[in-house]
Amino acid sequence: MLKPLDLAALIDRVWPLAEEQGLCPGQIHFELVGRDGLDGLASQQGMPLRYAHWSFGKSYQRVKDANAFQRSQVYELVVNSDPAYAFIDSCGTRGQALLIIAHVLAHADFFRHNRCFREIPHDMIARMAAHRRRIAGWSGQYGSQAVESLIDAAQVLMDFTGESTRDAAGGLTADDVMGYVARRAPLLTQWERECLADLRTEARYFWPQQLTKIANEGYATFWHTRLMRKIAAGAEEAWDTARLNAQIVAVAPPALNPYRLGYQLFARIHESGGLPAVFGARDLYDDGGLVRAWFDDCLAEQAGLAVYQPRADGDKSRMAGAETVKSVLQRDLECAGMPHIRVDGVRSNPSHLYLRHVHDGRDLDFAELPSALKLVAGRIWQAPVTLATIRQGSCREMTHDGTNWLDRDS
Amino acid sequence: MGSWPPDDETHAAADKRRQQSRIREAIRSNLGDLVRERKILGSDGRHTVKLPMFRCPEFRIRFGWHDTERVGQAPGGLPGDTNGAACPSAQAPGMNSAAGGDGSAAEDETEDRVPLEEVSAEVFADLALPDLDPARTAPGAGSSVEVVGIGRGGLRQQWAKKSTLLANLRRNAMAGWPGFSGLARQDLRFWVSGPVAAEQGGAVVLAMMDTSGSMGTFEKYLAKSFFFWTVEFLRRNYPQVEIVFLAHDVRAREVDEETFFHRGASGGTVSSSVYRLALDILVERFPADRYNAYAFHFTDGGNLTSDNAIALETGARLASLATLFGYSEIHDSERHPSPLFRGFSQLPGPGLGVMLLHSQEDILRALFHFFGKSRDTSRA
Numbered sequence: 001m002l003k004p005l006d007l008a009a010l011i012d013r014v015w016p017l018a019e020e021q022g023l024c025p026g027q028i029h030f031e032l033v034g035r036d037g038l039d040g041l042a043s044q045q046g047m048p049l050r051y052a053h054w055s056f057g058k059s060y061q062r063v064k065d066a067n068a069f070q071r072s073q074v075y076e077l078v079v080n081s082d083p084a085y086a087f088i089d090s091c092g093t094r095g096q097a098l099l100i101i102a103h104v105l106a107h108a109d110f111f112r113h114n115r116c117f118r119e120i121p122h123d124m125i126a127r128m129a130a131h132r133r134r135i136a137g138w139s140g141q142y143g144s145q146a147v148e149s150l151i152d153a154a155q156v157l158m159d160f161t162g163e164s165t166r167d168a169a170g171g172l173t174a175d176d177v178m179g180y181v182a183r184r185a186p187l188l189t190q191w192e193r194e195c196l197a198d199l200r201t202e203a204r205y206f207w208p209q210q211l212t213k214i215a216n217e218g219y220a221t222f223w224h225t226r227l228m229r230k231i232a233a234g235a236e237e238a239w240d241t242a243r244l245n246a247q248i249v250a251v252a253p254p255a256l257n258p259y260r261l262g263y264q265l266f267a268r269i270h271e272s273g274g275l276p277a278v279f280g281a282r283d284l285y286d287d288g289g290l291v292r293a294w295f296d297d298c299l300a301e302q303a304g305l306a307v308y309q310p311r312a313d314g315d316k317s318r319m320a321g322a323e324t325v326k327s328v329l330q331r332d333l334e335c336a337g338m339p340h341i342r343v344d345g346v347r348s349n350p351s352h353l354y355l356r357h358v359h360d361g362r363d364l365d366f367a368e369l370p371s372a373l374k375l376v377a378g379r380i381w382q383a384p385v386t387l388a389t390i391r392q393g394s395c396r397e398m399t400h401d402g403t404n405w406l407d408r409d410s
Numbered sequence: 411m412g413s414w415p416p417d418d419e420t421h422a423a424a425d426k427r428r429q430q431s432r433i434r435e436a437i438r439s440n441l442g443d444l445v446r447e448r449k450i451l452g453s454d455g456r457h458t459v460k461l462p463m464f465r466c467p468e469f470r471i472r473f474g475w476h477d478t479e480r481v482g483q484a485p486g487g488l489p490g491d492t493n494g495a496a497c498p499s500a501q502a503p504g505m506n507s508a509a510g511g512d513g514s515a516a517e518d519e520t521e522d523r524v525p526l527e528e529v530s531a532e533v534f535a536d537l538a539l540p541d542l543d544p545a546r547t548a549p550g551a552g553s554s555v556e557v558v559g560i561g562r563g564g565l566r567q568q569w570a571k572k573s574t575l576l577a578n579l580r581r582n583a584m585a586g587w588p589g590f591s592g593l594a595r596q597d598l599r600f601w602v603s604g605p606v607a608a609e610q611g612g613a614v615v616l617a618m619m620d621t622s623g624s625m626g627t628f629e630k631y632l633a634k635s636f637f638f639w640t641v642e643f644l645r646r647n648y649p650q651v652e653i654v655f656l657a658h659d660v661r662a663r664e665v666d667e668e669t670f671f672h673r674g675a676s677g678g679t680v681s682s683s684v685y686r687l688a689l690d691i692l693v694e695r696f697p698a699d700r701y702n703a704y705a706f707h708f709t710d711g712g713n714l715t716s717d718n719a720i721a722l723e724t725g726a727r728l729a730s731l732a733t734l735f736g737y738s739e740i741h742d743s744e745r746h747p748s749p750l751f752r753g754f755s756q757l758p759g760p761g762l763g764v765m766l767l768h769s770q771e772d773i774l775r776a777l778f779h780f781f782g783k784s785r786d787t788s789r790a
Contacts, residue, residue, distance in 0.1 A: 055468055057429035148428075156470060254482035306484035310475055317485060329481040339473055357471075365474040372469040387471070 002032055002090050002097055010094060014101045017227055022275055025108035027083035030101075032090040038074050039063045041087055045206060046077040047128050048085075051135040051198075053151050075244075076100045080111040080209070082122035095240025098233065099224050106223035110216050113283050116165040116208035124205050131198040138191050147195070153379035154196055156372045157181060158203040160341045165208050165286075174342040177355065178203065186350035187382040196380075210336035211286040218262015218290075219282055221248065222270070225263065254308050254317065264303055265294050287333040295329065297322040305329070331360065339364060344388070353381045357389035364389055369398060370405045378402035434532060534643045537781040539613055539651070539704060541733050541760070548612025548700040549650040556608075557601045564600025573599035613651045613702040615644060616688050616732075619670065620709035622659040622679040629740040633708035634671055635773045636738070640706070641667070643781065654691060658684035660714075664691070680717045681709060681750065685724035692731055703732040706780065711739040711748035722753040729762040736763045736780045744768070 007030060018025065033041065043060035044050040066072045075092060079085040086104040088097065111117050121127065139147045162176040172179070182188075182196035209216070228241045249260040269277050285293065300322035307320040307328050320328075340358035347354040353376070357364060369387070377385040377400045384401035388410060397410040542551055560573050578590055578597040617637050625633070644651050655670035656662055659677030662684035684707065692703050705728055713721055729735040737754045739747060747755075747766060754764045765772075765779055 052424055052428070054425055054428040054432055057425035057427070058468075060426060061429070152468075155468060159470065159472070251483040253485040256482050260483075304484045305481050307479050308482045309479050317482070325481055328479055332480050337473070339471060341471060362473045362478045365470075365472050367474075368467070368469045369471060371467070372471050375469060 002088075002092065002094070004032060006094065007032055007088065007097065007101075010097050011101055013231060014098060014105065014227060017230055018102065018105045018223070021223075021227070021230075022279065023105055023109045023223065024112065025084070025105045026112050028086050028104065028108050029083050030086050030088060030104075033087045034090055035067075038077065038087060038089055039067060041077050042074045046079055046087075048079075048125060049129040049132050051128075051132045051151070052139070053148065055155065076104055078104055078107040078111070079125060080117060080120060080205075081125050084108040084111065085125065093236075093240045095233065095237035096244050098231065098237060099228055099241045099244050102224035102227040103220045106220040107216060109223075110212075110219050110282055113279075114208070114212060114215070114285075115283060116212055116286050119165065119167050120205060120208060124202075128202060128205075131202065134198060135195060138195060142191065149379050150192055150195055151199065153375040154178070154199045156375050157380075158199060159338045161200050161203045161207060163335050163340070165211065167204060174345060175340065177341055177343055180343045180345075181353070181376070181380050184348075184350075185353075185381050188380065207336070208286075211288075213336075214258040214262040214265070214287040214333065215282075215285050215290050216262075217259045218264075218266045219278075221245075221259045221263040222266035222278070251304070254306070254310075256305070261303055261305075262290075264299060265290055268294055268296075268299050287336075288330055291326065291330050291333060295326050300325050331362070341387075351383045353377075353383065353385045355385065355387045357387060359390040363391055366391065366398075370400055373398065373400035374402060374405070376400075530642055530646060534646055537643050537647070537777060539648065539702065539733075540781065542611055542613065542702050543733070544611040546612040546698075546700050546702055547609045548696075549607060549609060549652075550613035550702065551611035551648045551651060553605045554608040554610065555603050556606050558604040558606065559602045560599050561602040562596075562599065564602065568601040568603075570599045570601050607650050611702070612696075612700050613648065613704065614692075614696045615640070615651060615653045616656060616691070616703065616705040617641075617653060617670065618656045618658065618662075618684045618688060618705060618707040620659070620679055620681070620707075621657045621673060621675045621677075622710075622712070623676045624679060624712040625675045625710050626742070628742045629710045630675060632740045632767055632770065632773060633738075635770075636708060636767075636776050637706075638671070639773065639777055640781075643777075652696075656684050656687055656691075658687070662687040679709065679713050680721075681707070681713045682717050682721040682724045685721060685728050688728055689724065689731065692728075698731055704734050704736075705732045706736040706738070708738050708740065711741065711751055713748060713750050715749075718749050718753070721750055725750075725754060726757055726762075729757065729759065732761060734761055734763060734780065736765070738765045738767055738776060740767045742768070 011030065040060060041048065043063045044056055050056060063074070067074075075089045075096065077087045079087075084107075086108070088100055088104070092100065135147060135151075157178040160175065160177040161179060162173055164173075164175075174180075178196065178200045182193050182200060185193075188196070225245065228245070233241065249257065249263060251257050251260060266278060266281065269281050273280075281290065281294070305325050306317040307325060309316045309318070339362070340360065342356045342358060344354035344356050373385050373387060377383065382402070384399050386397055386399040388395070388397050390396065395410045397408055399406040399408075539551055544551070560570055574593075574597050575590065577599055578593055579588075581594075581597060582589060582591060617640065619633050619637065621630075641653060644653060653667075655665050655667055657665050657670060657673060658680070659675075660680045660683065664687065665673070688705055692698070692701075696703060725735065725737065737751070739751050741747075751764060751766070754762060763780055765776055767773070767776060
């Protein structure tokens with residue numbers, strides 16, 4: 001059980017070393033949190049205060065279960081704000097905490113420098129707390145049913161708030177479906193538009209993080225490894241650090257371990273250009289860019305990656321050449337693994353919303369698509385919603401009007 | 411911000427409650443499927459039911475999981491990697507930054523297992539023994555609030571003066587000054603009340619099942635399902651109510667619960683035998699002035715033709731004695747109701763309910779037909 005004083009002492013050992021190496025994490029507010037607290041934070045994507053919605057209850061249960069069966073464990077959470085907040089597991093050992101602090105410093109440094117985060121406001125904790133109050137207010141005023149159903153539907157669109165990390169004021173680009181409907185949905189009332197705008201702001205906050213999973217974790221793993229090699233640690237501490245690091249980079253096929261891949265990429269960068277190249281890559285790349293620029297044949301062999309074809313009867317892997325792995329990996333990482341959905345602004349009108357899926361070779365999940373479109377059609381546009389896509393090579397137009405589902409050729 | 415969690419209790423707990431209430435809504439809207447679920451019947455020691463439809467899914471527009479190639483870690487050892495075997499429990503990365511990666515499709519595929527207990531609670535929430543006369547004095551559906559003891563705290567109206575006096579005397583005697591003096595707060599005693607099983611609203615349920623050879627697997631399954639849920643419901647809502655199990659073919663016997671649910675079937679059908687046995691049992695053991703009697707008979711309707719008139723007559727007597735006599739016929743195909751069914755349908759009076767069951771969905775319908783709080787006395 002770590003005490004605040006222990007933590008302060010550990011920070012004093014890691015921080016000077018990190019600054020000496022060139023990290024610039026800014027101000028960080030460290031907070032020791034127990035198991036339950038961390039699980040709660042993790043289920044809310046690391047933010048202390050979120051709007052009330054049942055999906056967080058579900059997500060909390062999932063985090064708890066994963067913990068109980070030791071499938072994964074959350075040791076730290078870092079909030080990208082100024083000052084940054086770092087929530088640290090208070091049940092860990094001192095050795096573990098050393099590594100976690102180093103990891104956290106690198107995350108904070110990454111948030112401050114990577115170009116994807118340039119437009120993220122620095123007071124998101126307070127903003128989300130404000131959203132929470134506003135949404136609770138609307139629940140009181142208009143009924144929790146009205147608010148809950150709106151959030152249910154909005155969550156379908158929260159993945160589509162614009163693919164760029166530059167923010168175009170909401171609804172002005174075709175890929176910002178959420179912003180478009182918040183402005184243009186014909187029958188929404190003022191509070192509903194405001195609610196959608198708040199949810200869009202939250203989604204925008206998470207978007208760069210979704211784009212830099214491998215880069216951010218890889219960078220942090222690179223730095224905790226490097227700092228732990230330089231730090232003066234006792235035998236027990238060294239054992240705990242090494243053990244935790246081994247857990248972090250362990251593989252469980254077929255899941256891709258972003259910590260491991262990211263670490264290997266940054267190690268490769270360091271090998272070729274030293275620390276200046278590492279800092280350059282930190283400033284510049286999201287996941288797709290990192291892989292495009294630095295994933296080469298040598299790394300492909302080292303990373304031990306395969307191309308998988310998921311199947312109901314067990315995944316089937318095939319060994320593929322470095323080129324194939326690279327191109328499939330880039331496709332997986334592009335746009336954070338989300339499909340490209342566009343508003344068809346020309347065809348859309350108050351009585352019909354038209355969306356277009358820019359097909360890149362991967363079909364959509366047609367099992368849940370009707371339910372997703374139904375939510376948008378029924379609660380938000382309150383008129384038919386059509387998504388044009390390609391299914392197994394043929395063009396389809398899928399429409400839901402809130403009650404009926406129509407799937408036809410186009 | 412002070413320390414995390416600021417108002418965790420109200421916050422996380424509220425989201426969790428809301429999710430659970432969504433699960434309950436899902437249970438309620440799927441009761442029919444649940445009640446029909448064969449697995450519930452098995453006494454295999456599992457107390458949960460699998461409810462794949464209660465995932466409270468969050469729908470998204472995303473890529474199909476199947477038939478799309480993606481990159482993952484290759485199986486087998488990696489070059490220079492020796493910790494694959496040494497660290498078998500490390501299934502996933504140990505850390506998590508504040509990245510917003512949401513649950514993937516694969517994560518959502520787990521089924522919720524809902525405890526049987528919870529399902530029962532939902533099924534039984536709206537069920538009750540109909541037309542219960544609370545004035546009948548036998549163990550049954552009633553309970554009353556009575557004094558169950560003496561305590562040290564309470565309202566002034568519940569002040570137990572005699573016990574207080576005794577406590578004072580005892581304390582003074584201990585201190586060496588026998589006699590009543592110096593009444594203090596610690597001497598005060600109060601009556602404590604609590605719910606007790608009362609000898610009122612006495613009730614008995616007679617479960618009568620046709621176990622003749624003509625009852626096929628389907629008919630037996632429906633009948634047993636109905637009685638399974640009835641027994642569960644009674645045990646839960648009315649633990650005092652007695653249940654009598656009667657099985658019959660050409661003759662009727664009183665059996666124990668185990669035999670009732672697990673015996674095979676053979677022989678012909680003479681329904682009057684079980685009605686006569688039921689009448690005897692009611693008269694001998696459960697007099698009408700003390701007990702509300704509920705009798706339920708499940709059969710395939712293939713009663714011996716020569717017995718129909720007698721069965722109708724004894725059945726009518728049973729209905730007049732019982733608060734409710736439920737007669738149910740199970741037909742796996744559309745065929746005309748038996749003469750017995752038509753006979754019972756035409757009998758007047760509120761004490762008789764008849765019903766035809768065709769499919770598994772009807773089990774729930776039967777439960778609500780006979781035990782629904784707003785029981786519709788019209789014939790189903």
